[in-house]
Amino acid sequence: xxxxxxxxxxxxLSEVQTLKGHTDRVWGxxxxxxxxxxGVPAILASCSGDKTVRIWQQQQQQQQPQPQQRSCSSPxxxxxxxxxxxxxxxxxxxxxxxxxxxxxxxxxFGKQLATASFxxxxxxxxxxxxRHDRTVRSCAWSPSGKQLATASFxxxxxxxxxxxxxxxxxSTLEGHENEVKSVSWNSSGSLLAxxxxxxxxxxxEVLPGNEFDCVSVLTGHxxxxxxxxxxxxxxxxxxxxxxNTIKVWAEDGDSDDWHCVQTLSESNSxxxxxxxxxxxxxxxxxxxxxxxxxxxxxxxxxxxxxxSGDIHASWCHLCTMSGYHDRTIFSVHWSREGIIATGAADxxxxxxxxxxxxxxxGPAYKLILKKEKAHAMDINSVQxxxxxxxxxxxxxxxxxxxxxKLESMQGTLNHSSPNTL
Amino acid sequence: MxxxxxxxxxxxxxxxFIAPSQGCVVSMKSGxxxxxxxxxxxxxxxxxxxxxxxxxxxxxxxLKDCLACSGCITSAETVMLEKQSLDEFLSNINSGKTVIxxxxxxxxxxxxxxxxxxxxxxxxxxxxxxxxxGVKAVFDTSCSRDLSLxxxxxxxxxxxxxxxxxxxxxxxxxxxxxxxxxxxxxCYAEKTLGSFxxxxxxxxxxxxxxxxxxxxxxxCQSLGLRPSDIYHVTVMPCYDKKLEASRDDxxxxxxxxxxTTEVDSVLTTGEVLDLIQLKEVDxxxxxxxxxxxxxxxxxxxxxxxxxxxxxxxxxxxxxxxxAKTLFGHDIKGPLDxxxxxxxxxxxxxxxxxGKTVLKFALCxxxxxxxxxxxxxxxxxxxxxxxEIMACPSGCLNGGGQLKPKSGQSGKDLIQALETAYNExxxxxxxxxxxxxxxxxxxxxxxxxxxxxxxxxxxxxxxxVKSITSQLNNW
Numbered sequence: 001x002x003x004x005x006x007x008x009x010x011x012x013l014s015e016v017q018t019l020k021g022h023t024d025r026v027w028g029x030x031x032x033x034x035x036x037x038x039g040v041p042a043i044l045a046s047c048s049g050d051k052t053v054r055i056w057q058q059q060q061q062q063q064q065p066q067p068q069q070r071s072c073s074s075p076x077x078x079x080x081x082x083x084x085x086x087x088x089x090x091x092x093x094x095x096x097x098x099x100x101x102x103x104x105x106x107x108x109f110g111k112q113l114a115t116a117s118f119x120x121x122x123x124x125x126x127x128x129x130x131r132h133d134r135t136v137r138s139c140a141w142s143p144s145g146k147q148l149a150t151a152s153f154x155x156x157x158x159x160x161x162x163x164x165x166x167x168x169x170x171s172t173l174e175g176h177e178n179e180v181k182s183v184s185w186n187s188s189g190s191l192l193a194x195x196x197x198x199x200x201x202x203x204x205e206v207l208p209g210n211e212f213d214c215v216s217v218l219t220g221h222x223x224x225x226x227x228x229x230x231x232x233x234x235x236x237x238x239x240x241x242x243x244n245t246i247k248v249w250a251e252d253g254d255s256d257d258w259h260c261v262q263t264l265s266e267s268n269s270x271x272x273x274x275x276x277x278x279x280x281x282x283x284x285x286x287x288x289x290x291x292x293x294x295x296x297x298x299x300x301x302x303x304x305x306x307x308s309g310d311i312h313a314s315w316c317h318l319c320t321m322s323g324y325h326d327r328t329i330f331s332v333h334w335s336r337e338g339i340i341a342t343g344a345a346d347x348x349x350x351x352x353x354x355x356x357x358x359x360x361x362g363p364a365y366k367l368i369l370k371k372e373k374a375h376a377m378d379i380n381s382v383q384x385x386x387x388x389x390x391x392x393x394x395x396x397x398x399x400x401x402x403x404x405k406l407e408s409m410q411g412t413l414n415h416s417s418p419n420t421l
Numbered sequence: 422m423x424x425x426x427x428x429x430x431x432x433x434x435x436x437x438f439i440a441p442s443q444g445c446v447v448s449m450k451s452g453x454x455x456x457x458x459x460x461x462x463x464x465x466x467x468x469x470x471x472x473x474x475x476x477x478x479x480x481x482x483x484l485k486d487c488l489a490c491s492g493c494i495t496s497a498e499t500v501m502l503e504k505q506s507l508d509e510f511l512s513n514i515n516s517g518k519t520v521i522x523x524x525x526x527x528x529x530x531x532x533x534x535x536x537x538x539x540x541x542x543x544x545x546x547x548x549x550x551x552x553x554x555g556v557k558a559v560f561d562t563s564c565s566r567d568l569s570l571x572x573x574x575x576x577x578x579x580x581x582x583x584x585x586x587x588x589x590x591x592x593x594x595x596x597x598x599x600x601x602x603x604x605x606x607x608c609y610a611e612k613t614l615g616s617f618x619x620x621x622x623x624x625x626x627x628x629x630x631x632x633x634x635x636x637x638x639x640x641c642q643s644l645g646l647r648p649s650d651i652y653h654v655t656v657m658p659c660y661d662k663k664l665e666a667s668r669d670d671x672x673x674x675x676x677x678x679x680x681t682t683e684v685d686s687v688l689t690t691g692e693v694l695d696l697i698q699l700k701e702v703d704x705x706x707x708x709x710x711x712x713x714x715x716x717x718x719x720x721x722x723x724x725x726x727x728x729x730x731x732x733x734x735x736x737x738x739x740x741x742x743x744a745k746t747l748f749g750h751d752i753k754g755p756l757d758x759x760x761x762x763x764x765x766x767x768x769x770x771x772x773x774x775g776k777t778v779l780k781f782a783l784c785x786x787x788x789x790x791x792x793x794x795x796x797x798x799x800x801x802x803x804x805x806x807x808e809i810m811a812c813p814s815g816c817l818n819g820g821g822q823l824k825p826k827s828g829q830s831g832k833d834l835i836q837a838l839e840t841a842y843n844e845x846x847x848x849x850x851x852x853x854x855x856x857x858x859x860x861x862x863x864x865x866x867x868x869x870x871x872x873x874x875x876x877x878x879x880x881x882x883x884x885v886k887s888i889t890s891q892l893n894n895w
Contacts, residue, residue, distance in 0.1 A: 174798075175791050177613070213762065214791040256763050257788075257813075 010408045013349065013371045013392070017120050019056055019401040024049030026395035028138040029383040034145025036387040044121065044393055045148055046401050047136035053150050053160075055167065056121040056401070121403065131158055131169055138182040138227075142206075143189040151180035157194050159210065170210040175202060175217070184237075186230040191215070193237050195225035201239050201249065203258055216258040220247055227277050232284040234306050236261075240275035246289055246299075250311035262314055264289075264299065269317035271297065279334040287315065288340050290329035296321040296342060296352070298365060321352060324367050335384035335392075339406070340365065343379030343394055348372050349404070375402065505663045507692050507699070510654055513685070514555045518652040519644075522551050523560045523632045523716075526727065527658035528690040530842040531822045534834070535694070536705050541723060541845040545709030547656075547693070550702060552710060561717035562655065563727050565635055566628035567851035568860060569602070570728065572877050573625045573735060574742040574852075575868035577806060581743065594620035597797070597804040600735045602627040604665035605811030606790065607881065614794060616883040621797070624878040628733065629655050629662055630671055633683025634876045635716065637673075639864045648673075648681040656688050658819030661811070663687040670879045689821025718854050720847065726854065727846040729755060731839055732815030736769070736781045736808035738851060743779060744771050758783065765789050765813050781806040786813035817842060 028047045036042030041058040048054075134153035141148055148160040148167070157180050159171040177198035184193050192204040192212065201218040223242035230237055237249040237258075248262040264270040273292035280287050285303035290296045298318040305313040327345035334340050340352040351369040375396035385391035390406040514520050524547060529540040536543070548559040577598050584595040601607060601623040610618050626634065632655065637648040655662065665671075666684035675681050688696075697704050712719050718726045728734030737756055744750040750771065758767040761782070766789045771779035782804050784793050790809055796802040812818045817838040818831075825834040851857065865873045 174795070212795075214788045214795070217787050217791070 011351075011369055011406060012408070013351070013369055013374075013404045013406055015374075015402055016391075016405050017403040019044075019046070019121055019403065020399070021054055022046065022048040022050050022052070022399050022401075024051075024135075025377075025380065025397040025399060026401055027135065027380050029381045029393045029395045029401065030139045030141050030148070031383055031385050031393065032141045032145040033143060033386050034141075036385055036389065036391075042121075042385060042387070042389075042391070043145075044401070044403075045139045045141065046395060047139045047150060048399075049135045051132050051134060051136060051152075053136055053139055053148070055148075058121050132156065134179075137180065140183050140185055142185045143187060147189075149183045149185065149192060151183040151194055153179040155180060155196070157183050157192075159212070161210070171212055173202075173204060173212055175214065176200065181225060182227040182229075184228045184230050186235050186237075187232055188235075191230070191235065193228040193230065193239075195228040195239055197224040199223060199225060199241075201225055201228055201237070201247075203237065203249075218249055218258055218260065220260045220263075221245070226275065229278050229280075231306075232280050232282070234284070236306070236311060238278055238287065240278050240289060242274045244271050244273055244275060244291075244293075246270065246275055246278060248315060252311075261311055264315060264317075269297070269320070271295065274328075276328070276330050277332050279332050279340075281334045281338065282336045286318065286334075288332050288334055290332035290342055292328045294322065294325045294327070294329065296324070296329060296332060296340070296365075298363075319364060321365055321367075324350060324352075330379060331381045333382050333384055335390075336386065336388045337390075339368070339384075341382040341384060341392055343374075343382035343396075345378045347375050347377060347379060347396070349374040349379060349382060349392070349394055351406070369406075371404075374404075375400065505666070505686050505688075507688065507695055510686050510688060511554075513652045513654075516652070519646060519650055520556045520652045520654065521558050521560065521636055522547075522556050523562050523565070523629070523636075523653070523655045525628070525655065525657050525816075526561070526563045526725075526842065526846075527731065527816045527819060527822070527838075528656045528693065530731075530817060530838050531658065531690045532693065533841045533844075534837045535823050535826075538705065539844050540841055541725060542709060544712060544725070546704060546707040548710040548712060549708045550697065550700070550704075554700075558713045558715065559717075560632065560636075560713055560715070561719075561725065562628040562632050563725065564716050564718045564854065564856055565632035566733060567718070567726075567728075567854040567857045568635070568877060569625050569628050569631045570733075570735065570738045570851040571857060571868050572873060573598075573600075573623055574739050574746075576623055576625060577739045577743060578746060579869065581747070581805065597621060597802060597807050598623050598739075599806075600733070600808045600810075601625055601879075601881075602733050602735065603810045603812075603816075604659070604661040606809050608661065608664060609790075609811065611881055612884045617798065618794065619881045619883060622881055624874075624880065626671075626877050626879050627665060629657060629665060629687070630683055630879070631877055632716070633666075633671065635860065637681060637683050638876050639860070640716070647677055647679070648675045649677065649679040652685050653683070654686045654688060655684050656690065656693050658690055658816050658822045659812070660689060660820045662689075662821070668879075690819075690823055691821055694823055716856060718856050724845055724847050726849040727843075728851060729848055730783075730808075731817045731842045732783075732785070732808065732810050736783055736806055739806055740769060740771070740779060740781050741850075742852075748773050748778060762789065762792070765815075766792075777803075779806075780804050781808070783808045783810075783815075785810045785815045787811065 026046050026048045030045045032043035032045070034040070036058070043058070044056045046054050046056065132150065132152035132154050136150050136152045138151040139148060146161060149157055150160065151157045155174070155176045155178050157173040158169050159173070160167045161170045173194065176194065176196040179197040180194050181197065182195050185191070190206050192206060193201060194204070195201045199219065199221045201221070202214060203216040203218070204212040205215045207213055221239065221241040221243050225239050225241045228237060228239045235251065238246060239249065240246045244266060246264040247260050248264070249258050250261045251257070252259050266272050271289065271291035271293050275289055275291045278287055278289045283303060285301055287299045288296060289299065297320050299315045300318045301315045302313050325342070325344050325346070329342050329344045331343035332340060338354060342350045342352070344350070349371040350367055352365045353368045355364040355366045374394060375398050377397035379394050379396050381395040383393045385393070392404040392406065394402050394404065524544065526540065529543045532547070533540045533543045538546070544561070551559050580595040580598050599622045604627070607622070610622060633653055636651060636653050641648050641651055655666070666682065666687045671683045672680055720726070728738050730737045740756060741752050744752055748771065756769045758769045760767050765785040767783045769781050770777050780803055782793065784790060784807055790811065793802065793804070793807055793809065810816060812820070814835050818835055825831055861867060865876065867873070
């Protein structure tokens with residue numbers, strides 16, 4: 001990747017906004033995949049220990065900037081805000097939002113940055129005020145961006161749909177014995193997976209009329225399952241756990257049920273402690289995992305074999321990035337353009353890119369950027385915006401969400417169209 | 422050993438796969454700690470009537486303690502090994518008690534496939550084996566199942582009629598009626614689903630417990646024995662049946678004030694194979710004894726009688742009976758079950774004048790169970806009867822059955838079991854079973870009578886999650 005070659009020194013991660021509002025640690029983030037491009041303002045969902053989910057929306061600037069400054073592909077974030085009459089607390093929050101206008105940004109960061117033209121995000125909607133009894137651990141938009149699934153420590157998963165200016169809970173999925181840790185939609189939006197501290201992974205089929213049928217209950221993990229995630233192109237499910245393993249689940253045509261087709265554990269170069277998160281590259285031939293063992297591992301698969309329907313196409317360890325982290329790595333996310341971001345317990349964000357100088361063993365990844373003190377406390381989630389606009393959102397135990405922009409020191413990257421990156 | 426329970430039980434309570442010694446919420450210490458446990462005063466009194474010994478002897482967790490607790494279910498294993506094991510069975514054979522064994526048809530099918538014999542041959546050979554060990558009689562639980570089926574038909578008709586008459590909101594708890602024969606399902610319903618689902622579950626005892634009731638409440642009197650003189654063992658396809666036999670609801674006080682259980686011990690099919698191997702019996706060449714016809718319905722030609730459906734045939738039997746009794750449809754031949762989502766979820770309906778008057782479903786395995794329960798909870802269920810079984814493929818695939826031989830797929834084994842199950846079985850209306858008729862004549866009077874309710878029906882109890890079991894989650 002050219003931008004990571006000679007120019008790597010030139011990259012920087014600039015904070016463009018801090019989203020405040022959650023009153024407890026923020027656990028998860030999800031960019032709405034149907035937004036953030038083609039003039040549709042980006043929407044981000046966040047979930048928290050305060051039992052709520054908040055929807056943040058980028059707002060078009062009120063003042064039209066100069067044409068040469070305006071980059072339509074990189075709109076700024078503002079936030080619409082729905083005041084819930086029930087919530088006096090929310091009312092007070094209204095005044096704590098930081099709205100960064102173009103002028104303010106120019107003042108703060110200089111003209112160069114203003115061309116990055118970032119519209120502040122504003123809270124659009126507040127969900128789940130009385131829906132989940134406990135922490136909302138994870139949230140995920142359906143591929144169409146029309147529905148949001150939220151997984152809670154109250155053992156339920158809720159499905160939300162936008163209804164005018166509001167979000168309405170259209171379905172509740174029960175069945176897990178205790179805390180639901182993660183929720184994920186498959187690429188077509190026809191299947192939904194959840195996992196829990198009860199060691200189980202559930203797969204639900206999405207039926208018309210907001211009906212959900214349980215397709216499979218998968219047992220195999222021997223401990224708390226931390227995350228479930230579907231492959232980006234094939235209906236194969238991945239789960240990672242406190243039992244240090246990553247399991248691959250696929251439907252067996254014979255018995256019309258789902259089975260574990262592969263377990264990535266210490267014995268096949270896997271992790272030696274809790275695996276917290278996993279993410280795929282854009283083509284889906286590589287997966288990255290992060291762990292309490294302070295390493296990030298990259299795995300690869302014969303994608304042609306996998307896509308031709310061979311669910312047994314196995315995932316092989318490609319490389320391990322060790323020595324970069326000294327605290328637990330809670331989150332990992334692979335950007336569309338190939339940059340791996342990690343969020344860790346040392347409050348830092350790190351970015352890794354595929355190294356130009358490949359070793360004989362295959363591709364190597366190297367640290368291209370470390371943002372120390374990105375947050376005041378542990379970082380629970382890092383999520384790249386899906387539109388390739390180089391926006392990264394991070395969520396932390398400090399109760400805030402930060403929006404970052406990856407850009408070159410010289411601003412050269414922004415002169416080219418960011419969407420092509 | 423935890424994998425031997427039905428998946429439903431394992432999933433429903435998989436908080437802790439632990440032995441009691443490691444983290445059981447019921448205190449294991451002898452003496453006061455356990456006595457102050459407010460949740461279990463009743464159990465204590467039963468487990469150890471003499472309080473003095475309780476203070477000196479180490480207290481053991483009984484299977485009943487585990488059943489009453491909302492914590493882990495699998496702690497029960499260690500306890501079960503002691504109370505419900507082959508060793509316990511063998512030591513009771515020579516204890517001076519009259520030992521009676523009741524064999525399930527699913528267990529016979531499993532052993533038949535294993536040895537390449539017919540189920541009737543297996544029945545006769547097992548009779549030889551058990552009697553050589555000192556067992557007095559070997560019975561067939563498909564005979565007591567006919568009694569459970571007759572009571573279930575009667576209960577369904579009464580629920581169906583009530584649901585038609587009663588337009589109030591309470592009428593919603595009449596239907597669907599849900600089969601009660603699967604202990605894995607019952608345990609899951611009580612511990613996890615709780616009170617909303619329990620009113621739907623049929624109050625009729627399972628074939629195992631009906632057999633226990635017949636033997637301990639009725640047969641013993643005709644034999645001139647006290648219930649406590651009889652040691653009743655069942656052979657079942659399922660580990661969860663051990664939990665069922667241990668329920669407080671199936672313990673009663675006899676005239677001599679002795680606490681007696683309807684079923685004293687449950688052996689799985691696999692444990693019977695262990696017994697055959699332990700005794701170094703050449704099973705294939707073992708003599709075939711005549712069957713005990715007292716509580717086994719056998720034709721003169723040596724055929725057994727049964728109903729369609731390898732998991733008890735509840736939906737099949739009740740559907741036919743209701744179609745005939747309420748709608749005048751006498752259905753001959755197999756019912757037209759339609760596969761809905763997968764082979765473990767099938768529906769059958771009866772239409773009268775273009776209107777669906779009966780809608781029954783077979784629902785096997787945890788995932789299908791989840792979906793019907795979900796519909797029921799959301800008020801979207803239009804079923805009249807649900808035959809829910811915890812195991813995929815139903816009872817033939819119970820956790821206590823013999824495992825596939827090397828090279829044999831699970832699917833092939835189930836197919837072979839289905840074939841064997843129906844071998845030598847004449848499909849007959851349970852109402853025509855002469856032994857059942859005799860039981861009503863001599864003892865129970867009529868289906869649904871007070872006596873029948875007392876002996877062949879039972880109750881279910883929601884188990885409230887205690888704080889201690891919640892804490893144990895951490």
